Amino acid sequence: MYALLEKYQTVQKAHVRKWHKVGRVEDFPVNAGACVKINDQQIAVFHFARKGKWYATQNLCPHKFEMVLSRGMIGDQQGLAKLACPLHKKTFSLESGENLNGDLPPIATFPVKVSEGFVYIGMGH
Amino acid sequence: MKNVVVVGNGMVGYKFCEKFMERNLREEYKLIVFGEEMRPAYDRIHLSTYFDGKTADDLVLADSDWYTDNGIDLRCGVMVSSVDQDKKTIITHQGEEFAYDYLILATGSAAFVPPIQGVNKQGVFVYRTIEDLESIESYAARLKKLGRSQAVVLGGGLLGLEAAKALKDLDFEVHVIEMASRLMCRQLDDEGALLLKDQIEELGIEVHLNKMTAEISGENEISKLFFKDGSHLAADILLISAGIRPRDEIAQNCNIETGPRGGIVVNRQMQTSDPSIYAIGEVALYNDMIYGLAAPGYLMAEVALQHITGEAAEMVDQVDMSTKLKLMGVDVASFGDMFGEYQNHRKITYLNRHEGVYKRLNVSSDGTRLLGGMLVGDASEYNMLHQYVANSLPLPENPEVLILPASGDSMEGPSVSDLPDTAVICACENVSKGAIVSEIMERGASSFGEVCNCTKASTGCGGCKPMVKDLVDETLTKMGVVVKNNICEHFPYERHELHDLIKVKGYKDFDEILDGEGHGDGCEICKPALASLFATIYNETANRQEVIQDTNDRFLANIQRNGSYSVVPRVPGGEITPEKLIVIGEVARKYNLYTKITGGQRIDLFGARLEDLPPIWEELIAAGFESGHAYGKSLRTVKSCVGSTWCRYGMDESVSFAIEMENRYKGIRSPHKLKGGVSGCIRECAEARCKDFGVIATESGWNLYVCGNGGANPRHAVLLAEGIDNKTCIQYLDRFLMFYLKTAQPLQRTAAWLEKLEGGIEYLKQVVIDDCLGICQELEDQLQYMVSTYQCEWKQAVETPSIRKRFSHFVNSGEGDEHMEFVKMRDQKMPRPWIK
Ligand code: SRM
Numbered sequence: 001m002y003a004l005l006e007k008y009q010t011v012q013k014a015h016v017r018k019w020h021k022v023g024r025v026e027d028f029p030v031n032a033g034a035c036v037k038i039n040d041q042q043i044a045v046f047h048f049a050r051k052g053k054w055y056a057t058q059n060l061c062p063h064k065f066e067m068v069l070s071r072g073m074i075g076d077q078q079g080l081a082k083l084a085c086p087l088h089k090k091t092f093s094l095e096s097g098e099n100l101n102g103d104l105p106p107i108a109t110f111p112v113k114v115s116e117g118f119v120y121i122g123m124g125h
Numbered sequence: 126m127k128n129v130v131v132v133g134n135g136m137v138g139y140k141f142c143e144k145f146m147e148r149n150l151r152e153e154y155k156l157i158v159f160g161e162e163m164r165p166a167y168d169r170i171h172l173s174t175y176f177d178g179k180t181a182d183d184l185v186l187a188d189s190d191w192y193t194d195n196g197i198d199l200r201c202g203v204m205v206s207s208v209d210q211d212k213k214t215i216i217t218h219q220g221e222e223f224a225y226d227y228l229i230l231a232t233g234s235a236a237f238v239p240p241i242q243g244v245n246k247q248g249v250f251v252y253r254t255i256e257d258l259e260s261i262e263s264y265a266a267r268l269k270k271l272g273r274s275q276a277v278v279l280g281g282g283l284l285g286l287e288a289a290k291a292l293k294d295l296d297f298e299v300h301v302i303e304m305a306s307r308l309m310c311r312q313l314d315d316e317g318a319l320l321l322k323d324q325i326e327e328l329g330i331e332v333h334l335n336k337m338t339a340e341i342s343g344e345n346e347i348s349k350l351f352f353k354d355g356s357h358l359a360a361d362i363l364l365i366s367a368g369i370r371p372r373d374e375i376a377q378n379c380n381i382e383t384g385p386r387g388g389i390v391v392n393r394q395m396q397t398s399d400p401s402i403y404a405i406g407e408v409a410l411y412n413d414m415i416y417g418l419a420a421p422g423y424l425m426a427e428v429a430l431q432h433i434t435g436e437a438a439e440m441v442d443q444v445d446m447s448t449k450l451k452l453m454g455v456d457v458a459s460f461g462d463m464f465g466e467y468q469n470h471r472k473i474t475y476l477n478r479h480e481g482v483y484k485r486l487n488v489s490s491d492g493t494r495l496l497g498g499m500l501v502g503d504a505s506e507y508n509m510l511h512q513y514v515a516n517s518l519p520l521p522e523n524p525e526v527l528i529l530p531a532s533g534d535s536m537e538g539p540s541v542s543d544l545p546d547t548a549v550i551c552a553c554e555n556v557s558k559g560a561i562v563s564e565i566m567e568r569g570a571s572s573f574g575e576v577c578n579c580t581k582a583s584t585g586c587g588g589c590k591p592m593v594k595d596l597v598d599e600t601l602t603k604m605g606v607v608v609k610n611n612i613c614e615h616f617p618y619e620r621h622e623l624h625d626l627i628k629v630k631g632y633k634d635f636d637e638i639l640d641g642e643g644h645g646d647g648c649e650i651c652k653p654a655l656a657s658l659f660a661t662i663y664n665e666t667a668n669r670q671e672v673i674q675d676t677n678d679r680f681l682a683n684i685q686r687n688g689s690y691s692v693v694p695r696v697p698g699g700e701i702t703p704e705k706l707i708v709i710g711e712v713a714r715k716y717n718l719y720t721k722i723t724g725g726q727r728i729d730l731f732g733a734r735l736e737d738l739p740p741i742w743e744e745l746i747a748a749g750f751e752s753g754h755a756y757g758k759s760l761r762t763v764k765s766c767v768g769s770t771w772c773r774y775g776m777d778e779s780v781s782f783a784i785e786m787e788n789r790y791k792g793i794r795s796p797h798k799l800k801g802g803v804s805g806c807i808r809e810c811a812e813a814r815c816k817d818f819g820v821i822a823t824e825s826g827w828n829l830y831v832c833g834n835g836g837a838n839p840r841h842a843v844l845l846a847e848g849i850d851n852k853t854c855i856q857y858l859d860r861f862l863m864f865y866l867k868t869a870q871p872l873q874r875t876a877a878w879l880e881k882l883e884g885g886i887e888y889l890k891q892v893v894i895d896d897c898l899g900i901c902q903e904l905e906d907q908l909q910y911m912v913s914t915y916q917c918e919w920k921q922a923v924e925t926p927s928i929r930k931r932f933s934h935f936v937n938s939g940e941g942d943e944h945m946e947f948v949k950m951r952d953q954k955m956p957r958p959w960i961k
């Protein structure tokens with residue numbers, strides 16, 4: 001199962017090799033998440049309109065290894081954008097991926113870019 | 126109008142701007158700031174968090190708009206190359222000239238790179254700026270691809286250890302090389318350093334002491350380090366953290382006095398040898414010392430600004446160099462005169478090798494004052510001990526209690542309330558206890574967050590956080606502020622208060638009420654709680670404000686262990702025709718669903734894929750089914766027994782009444798789930814007294830019970846009314862349910878609610894039966910409104926294309942979740958077990 005976790009590694013903006021077009025802005029719910037497929041990876045995309053920001057993370061919850069994070073609820077903790085897993089409400093920072101209410105490994109995060117009405121996720125390949 | 130020019134936009138240069146802005150000086154002075162780095166000043170102290178995902182933007186202390194808005198002329202990416210003291214001008218590297226009346230040099234320092242042979246090779250880095258970290262990160266990523274992961278850090282000081290931990294977190298094998306015989310030799314004595322070494326090594330970082338580097342070898346890129354003792358070590362990346370050198374180039378090139386080992390000499394007013402030129406921060410040489418910490422620099426900024434504006438100001442004699450290391454997992458702190466160098470002292474130490482704890486106190490020779498000390502392995506007393514030093518608090522008679530592990534009868538150290546008002550609580554921002562207390566008492570701050578926002582306490586290194594929290598709590602309690610049961614950090618209200626606010630102010634959606642009454646962006650607690658309130662007031666289904674619904678409501682189905690869903694059609698009272706049973710069977714077969722009769726007298730179909738939910742419901746609805754709301758905090762089932770229709774003991778038609786109730790209250794969303802039961806006689810086959818509401822037929826009519834449940838904490842329902850007819854029963858139930866919906870806490874079931882209700886069941890009877898509050902008509906009307914506006918939310922969903930779109934696993938592909946797996950069990954299927 002760790003192989004599955006290993007598959008998802010944070011990509012810093014500076015290291016994006018390829019921006020993947022994943023849909024139109026209106027394909028994504030506002031202030032919530034949806035999932036996209038890039039190659040063989042499942043990426044959860046969040047349009048955090050209240051902060052005027054987009055976030056992307058792995059869809060895999062490191063707690064029980066299910067592909068569910070995109071269906072979680074977003075919000076903030078002391079201003080820090082966070083995500084709560086729908087299964088057991090483990091929460092993660094959308095900025096750093098860090099697990100905020102436990103000691104799970106962090107989730108991978110990916111840069112998001114919006115241009116001319118389309119949403120792009122930055123990946124290493 | 127006078128010109129104040131600041132050279133350097135680092136942490137201290139920024140602090141100068143901030144203090145300038147707070148004093149409202151823009152009418153009298155024009156502030157021009159030159160910063161050589163490409164971005165406005167950022168939080169160098171937390172530079173390492175860049176590796177935890179913080180971006181350069183996150184670290185910036187104030188963006189360029191802030192400078193513009195405050196009339197500060199910030200010029201990033203401009204280096205000041207010289208000063209003309211006679212003309213009182215500075216010259217930039219582009220040759221531009223600017224006049225000054227006062228010049229502030231806040232040029233900080235640079236990492237010191239010792240002249241070792243080979244330092245210019247690729248793979249050698251320092252650790253000072255965001256650009257440094259960016260290059261380290263990309264070089265590290267390249268090494269990783271090549272399978273090379275040997276890192277060496279030169280220097281075992283505060284910074285070196287922090288850098289080592291950062292590299293460790295990037296999965297490098299890390300070695301720390303220290304010239305001296307111990308780690309952190311400026312903060313720790315031999316004993317403390319030895320213990321720290323153990324702890325650092327426990328993190329998986331190897332420490333080499335007494336090692337001088339002789340040469341860095343490798344072709345273009347480094348590959349090996351050779352040491353003076355003849356040994357060597359492989360190295361793919363080398364981080365040098367061997368100390369700092371003040372950036373005093375400007376002073377060196379003109380007539381301003383500098384120290385023999387660098388640094389710009391300043392007096393107590395932070396003036397250099399040229400009285401209109403000041404130096405502050407890490408470049409300033411005060412009392413023959415450079416201070417490599419932010420707090421002393423902030424103090425210098427304050428002194429310089431005060432002196433310029435004509436206020437009397439002087440730098441303190443003894444600069445506080447107390448610090449706490451911010452390595453995750455290793456506690457180290459030193460405070461005051463840590464080595465006892467400046468006064469006669471007596472040493473008290475506590476050493477516990479087994480637990481890895483060392484504490485040292487330096488006590489004045491008369492035993493009354495704490496001069497300084499250090500903590501390794503457990504720095505929890507740091508804030509308090511630091512206060513003893515900073516405020517010269519009198520020590521207890523046996524000062525050792527301050528560092529001995531707490532035992533039952535040991536004396537308690539002083540609490541924040543014992544500190545004088547002048548006690549500095551936050552050293553980084555120089556915030557005193559008095560300032561925090563008056564922020565609360567006089568200006569009405571009412572939470573930790575607010576206090577930090579207004580006073581800036583805890584916004585620097587964050588070490589004082591626990592103490593500020595204590596102080597805030599203690600002050601609020603003293604003022605008699607009752608700590609309310611607010612639903613979460615985003616709303617300063619309880620659920621019933623929010624209910625009233627929505628009604629009175631007419632809020633229509635979550636963002637509106639958050640903007641109007643709360644702050645921040647909401648969370649997984651307040652969003653569903655408000656969704657439930659909007660439903661109670663406007664009877665909206667979970668489809669209207671999709672994104673604030675709990676995940677089950679958002680997808681109108683209960684999420685299962687593996688991310689699949691369950692489907693539960695409503696079967697009012699448990700009565701179902703053979704035709705409908707056949708449809709359930711066919712749908713289950715077609716979509717390969719596991720079926721089970723539930724404890725609530727209906728059938729649950731498990732293991733549906735997200736994208737199959739709409740077609741499944743389409744077929745069920747076509748056959749006359751409705752949502753069973755098994756996913757919602759809403760009415761589940763009204764359980765029935767067969768009653769007088771078939772049963773030889775039956776006193777009344779329990780099935781008919783159960784169906785009537787279930788159809789009346791279906792779809793009503795409430796603080797928690799609601800269950801009902803109707804039994805035809807006191808044999809109670811429907812377990813009505815285990816429900817939130819239950820009726821039992823007797824010879825003289827229905828007995829109505831409320832506030833029971835099974836589940837985790839079983840409670841029998843209590844009698845509300847006896848011997849009543851169907852109509853009265855419904856009337857009382859309408860009132861009871863609506864009263865509960867309006868006043869309960871989020872996720873509080875009826876039994877728990879009744880327990881908290883002052884006056885208990887007797888009071889409830891007065892409200893519901895005697896109408897003591899005069900609200901019964903209103904309660905009935907509100908409930909009737911819900912009944913008449915009921916809609917099946919699954920019908921809404923399958924008929925509305927925009928809602929249907931929600932039920933696909935991927936936005937950009939029609940495929941399902943390939944990760945979801947089922948295994949066989951008996952004749953059906955189940956999710957594969959969770960991986961341990
Ligand atoms: C399916 C079923 C078990 C079964 O196979 O029989 C079931 C299944 C679940 N129950 Fe239950 N409960 C089921 C009858 C009951 C009963 C019996 C009853 O209703 O007579 C009880 C005890 C009576 C009661 O509620 O007072 C019961 C007490 C609970 C509780 C504890 C509630 C409490 O106040 O302590 C929970 C947890 C909760 O709601 O917070 C719970 C929660 C759950 C959840 C929703 C857990 C979850 O969030 O995933 C399960 C979801 C199943 C699904 O996906 O549909 N279930 N659950 C029953 C469905 C009844 C129905 O037709 O809707």
Ligand SMILES: Cc1cc2nc3c(=O)[nH]c(=O)nc-3n(C[C@H](O)[C@H](O)[C@H](O)COP(=O)(O)OP(=O)(O)OC[C@H]3O[C@@H](n4cnc5c(N)ncnc54)[C@H](O)[C@@H]3O)c2cc1C
Pocket residue numbers: 132133134135136137138139159160161162169170171172173203204205206231232233234252253254284287372375405406407408416417418419420422448451586
């Ligand atoms: C990784 C790290 C961790 C640290 N941790 C802590 C800690 O936990 N606690 C603590 O108190 N301190 C810590 N420090 C030290 C703290 O960051 C410094 O004490 C503080 O930044 C000093 O501020 P300064 O403004 O004097 O210098 P700097 O922040 O270095 O700013 C000086 C600025 O001036 C610019 N400059 C220099 N010359 C010129 C010129 N000629 N023209 C224009 N611009 C110029 C530089 O580019 C720089 O941006 C840490 C430092 C680092 C690197």
Ligand code: SF4
Pocket residue numbers: none
């Ligand atoms: S008893 Fe527990 S495990 Fe069984 S269905 Fe209810 S909640 Fe799930």
Ligand code: FES
Pocket residue numbers: 061062063064065066085086087088089090
């Ligand atoms: S699976 Fe995500 S919190 Fe349990």
